[in-house]
Each structure stands twice: as C-alpha cells, then as structure tokens.
Amino acid sequence: MIGVSVIALTIALALTLLRALMGPTLYDQVLAVNSFGTKTVLLLGMLGFFMGRPDFLDLAILYALINFVATIAVLKFVRYRSFQVTLVRKDRKKGEG
Amino acid sequence: MEIWQDFVQGFEVLRPWFGGALCPLGATLAVIGSIGSLRFPDFYTRLHAASVTDTGAVTVMLVGMAFLSPHWLVFSKLIVIWVFLFLTGPTASHAIANAAHTAGLQPLIGAEATAEKIEVD
Amino acid sequence: MGYVISLILALIGFWLGLSGHYTPLLLSLGGVSILLAVILSARLDILDREGAPYFAAFGIALYLPWLLREIFRANVEVIRACLRADLDINPALVKVKTKSDSDLAKTLFANSITLTPGTVTIEVEPNRLLVHALYEDAAGPMAFAEMDERSCRAIDGHRAKPKGPQS
Numbered sequence: 001m002i003g004v005s006v007i008a009l010t011i012a013l014a015l016t017l018l019r020a021l022m023g024p025t026l027y028d029q030v031l032a033v034n035s036f037g038t039k040t041v042l043l044l045g046m047l048g049f050f051m052g053r054p055d056f057l058d059l060a061i062l063y064a065l066i067n068f069v070a071t072i073a074v075l076k077f078v079r080y081r082s083f084q085v086t087l088v089r090k091d092r093k094k095g096e097g
Numbered sequence: 098m099e100i101w102q103d104f105v106q107g108f109e110v111l112r113p114w115f116g117g118a119l120c121p122l123g124a125t126l127a128v129i130g131s132i133g134s135l136r137f138p139d140f141y142t143r144l145h146a147a148s149v150t151d152t153g154a155v156t157v158m159l160v161g162m163a164f165l166s167p168h169w170l171v172f173s174k175l176i177v178i179w180v181f182l183f184l185t186g187p188t189a190s191h192a193i194a195n196a197a198h199t200a201g202l203q204p205l206i207g208a209e210a211t212a213e214k215i216e217v218d
Numbered sequence: 219m220g221y222v223i224s225l226i227l228a229l230i231g232f233w234l235g236l237s238g239h240y241t242p243l244l245l246s247l248g249g250v251s252i253l254l255a256v257i258l259s260a261r262l263d264i265l266d267r268e269g270a271p272y273f274a275a276f277g278i279a280l281y282l283p284w285l286l287r288e289i290f291r292a293n294v295e296v297i298r299a300c301l302r303a304d305l306d307i308n309p310a311l312v313k314v315k316t317k318s319d320s321d322l323a324k325t326l327f328a329n330s331i332t333l334t335p336g337t338v339t340i341e342v343e344p345n346r347l348l349v350h351a352l353y354e355d356a357a358g359p360m361a362f363a364e365m366d367e368r369s370c371r372a373i374d375g376h377r378a379k380p381k382g383p384q385s
Contacts, residue, residue, distance in 0.1 A: 001117035002165075005158070008124035012150075015131035019143075027197040028140050034189050035134070035147040038182065039127055042158050045178070046120065049165055057174040058236075064178060068185040075196045126297070133300030141338070142309055145296055145352045148335040153293040156286075173235035187332035194340045194350070204350055207308055 002050045009043045030074055037067030112164050119161030126154035141204040144194055151186040155179070221265045222256060224272030229255055268322050277372035278326075284368060289334050296335040299352060310354035311340075314347045314362050316370075323373040330365055 013036060020032035041060045048056025077083060126149060133146030159179045166172045229252045237248060259265055299307055314331070318324050328339040328347055337357060341348035351357035 001121055005120040005124035008121060008128055012124065012127040012131045015128070015135060019134050025140055025202060027193055027202065028143060031144060031147055031193050032134065034193065035150050038151055038155065038186070041178065041182070042127065042155065045162055049162060054166065054171040057171060057178065061174065061178055061181065064181050064185070068189055071189045072192060075192050079196055129297050129300050136300065136305065141350045142307060142352060144338050145336050146300055149293055149296050152289050152333055152335060170238045177235065187329045191328065191332050191339050194338050198340045204309060204311060206310060207354065
C-alpha cells in the first residue's frame with residue numbers, strides 16, 4: 001500500500017510540474033513550485049517508510065524549511081528586484097530594527 | 098488491566114492497516130489538489146485547490162505515517178513536520194496572494210470564472 | 219522572563235524529539251546550541267509577545283480541534299468542486315470585519331481563514347481583511363463571525379478585552 005501512495009504522489013508531482021511549466025502568470029508558477037515542495041516533503045517521508053529507513057524524515061524537515069524560505073525569497077525578489085531590502089514591521093522601522 | 102493489554106495488542110495488530118489505508122488516501126487527495134489546480138480558471142481559484150494539498154493531504158498522510166512509525170522518535174519528527182507545514186503553509190499562500198494582488202492581478206468574480214472556461218473550450 | 223523560559227522549554231523539547239542520541243557529549247552540545255539560539259533571538263529582539271506566545275498555548279490547544287473540524291468540512295467542499303464535471307464555482311472578493319485588536323489575534327484569524335480551503339486572505343487592513351472565496355454564498359457577512367470570536371478568545375481570552383489599539 002505504501003508503494004501505491006508513492007506512485008500516486010509521483011503522479012501528483014507530475015501534474016503540479018505541468019502547471020508550473022504552463023502557468024500563465026508568474027504567481028501561478030510560484031504557487032505550483034510551493035505546492036511541489038509540499039508534495040516533495042510528503043514523498044520523502046513516504047520513501048523513508050517504503051525503504052524501511054524513516055531517517056529520511058530529517059531530510060523532509062529540512063526540505064520543508066528550504067521550501068518556505070525559497071518561496072518568500074522569490075516573491076521578495078520579484079517585488080523589490082533585490083535581496084537587500086529589509087522586511088521589518090512598520091512600527092519598528094525607525095528603531096534599530 | 099487485562100482489557101488494557103488486549104487493547105494495546107489489538108492496536109498493534111490494526112496499526113499497519115490504518116497506516117496502509119490512510120497513506121494512499123492522502124496521496125489521492127494530493128492528486129485531486131493537482132487536478133484542481135490544472136482545471137480552475139484563474140490564479141486565485143488555483144490557490145484554493147493548492148490549499149487542499151497543504152492541509153488535507155498533509156494531515157491525512159502524516160497521520161497515516163504516524164500509524165506506521167516504528168519508534169517514538171519517528172512520531173515526534175512527524176509532529177514537527179506537521180506543525181511546521183501548518184505554520185508556513187498559510188503564510189506562503191498569503192504571501193503569494195498578497196504579492197499577486199499588489200502587482201495588480203485581478204481575480205475573476207462570479208459567473209466570469211465559469212464563462213471564460215466555456216469560451217476557452 | 220516568561221518568554222525566555224518558554225522558549226528554552228520549547229527548544230529543549232524540540233531537541234530531544236529530533237536527536238535520539240542521549241550521551242553526555244551530545245546532550246551538552248545540545249545545551250550549548252539551545253543557549254546559542256536563545257542568545258541570538260534575544261539579540262534579534264524577537265523575544266516578545268509575538269515571538270514566544272506561551273500565554274496563548276492553552277487557548278490555541280482549545281481552538282485547534284474546532285479549526286481542524288472546519289478544515290475538514292471545507293476540504294470536502296473544495297474536493298467536490300475539483301472533481302465535478304461542470305465547473306460551478308462562484309468566486310468572490312469579500313471584506314471581513316474583525317473584532318480582534320491585537321496583531322497576534324488578527325494573525326491567527328487571517329491564518330485560519332487561509333488554512334481553510336476555499337477562502338484565502340489577500341490583504342490585511344487595520345480592522346478588516348480582504349478575503350477571496352471560492353463560493354460567494356459560503357462567505358457571507360456572518361460566515362467568519364464564529365472563527366473571529368474563537369480566535370480572538372484563544373489569544374486574548376484570559377485577559378480583559380483591551381481598549382484601543384495595543385502593540
């Protein structure tokens with residue numbers, strides 16, 4: 001049964017990749033990449049159970065972290081065209097932040 | 098006390114079955130989310146289809162893996178992944194939606210959404 | 219002080235749950251890394267009401283089962299919309315008023331809206347949110363009132379209702 005879910009997740013990944021490739025706007029592509037990352041986290045966990053090595057979950061945690069940071073970084077770069085802008089709360093801008 | 102023992106043993110027998118049922122169910126939810134994100138007409142509606150994957154599929158699959166987990170360390174790692182995905186998932190969705198809205202992408206409202214779909218066909 | 223202690227306790231639980239090796243050497247290395255994390259977050263000035271909301275742990279623990287039930291219901295709706303042969307969605311943009319004053323309660327409310335499939339928070343304004351919904355009739359004026367009430371109670375529950383904007 002675990003093999004079945006690995007295959008189904010691979011199909012879901014292929015469909016998401018299709019949306020990422022043909023998304024009409026940039027935001028569709030970012031959304032598809034983000035959801036691709038979430039599914040990759042699930043696939044890593046499933047593969048760990050499939051091969052009898054649940055240590056793969058450490059990689060899944062790491063991938064979840066990288067996925068979130070990558071999404072925010074891409075959106076920030078698209079919006080400001082730079083990584084140098086600091087994102088701070090409005091009421092803290094005047095302090096040392 | 099004996100009832101408790103029986104309960105624990107029965108749980109140990111049923112555990113692989115629960116896990117084996119919930120994992121494919123969650124994977125099916127992920128496929129449904131992908132199909133939805135391919136079918137829906139504009140960006141904002143695709144966001145809803147993607148959030149099925151972010152919440153439903155993640156929860157069901159992680160619960161299924163928790164039933165299969167051989168050791169409590171695996172269980173705690175699954176909890177960490179679940180909490181992390183539930184904190185970052187809506188934040189990332191909101192960031193993408195807010196960026197699209199700030200950039201001036203207008204959503205299709207009401208009957209427009211389905212009308213355009215027919216036109217495309 | 220409560221913020222520091224709650225952060226240390228959370229980090230100890232996190233480290234013990236991930237490590238799995240409990241020899242004295244690795245335990246001491248874990249202690250050092252926890253201390254380093256606390257010092258760094260104190261330097262970053264994020265050890266405040268929003269960085270370590272330990273006071274809301276009980277309220278959120280009560281709020282979570284209700285939220286999971288809502289998420290389950292909304293999931294069923296959206297899955298049905300994904301799989302129907304004819305696309306009968308009726309998307310709408312609605313403005314949702316919120317009663318919560320503190321930023322933390324507003325964040326929890328907005329995140330709960332985004333978590334439930336079928337509704338996404340697009341913009342956050344001082345006392346209302348711009349929400350995109352998949353079905354217009356599921357996002358009426360009163361649709362989010364209970365969620366607002368419950369998320370506000372989860373964060374600000376044990377204290378008196380604050381007057382005026384704070385934090």
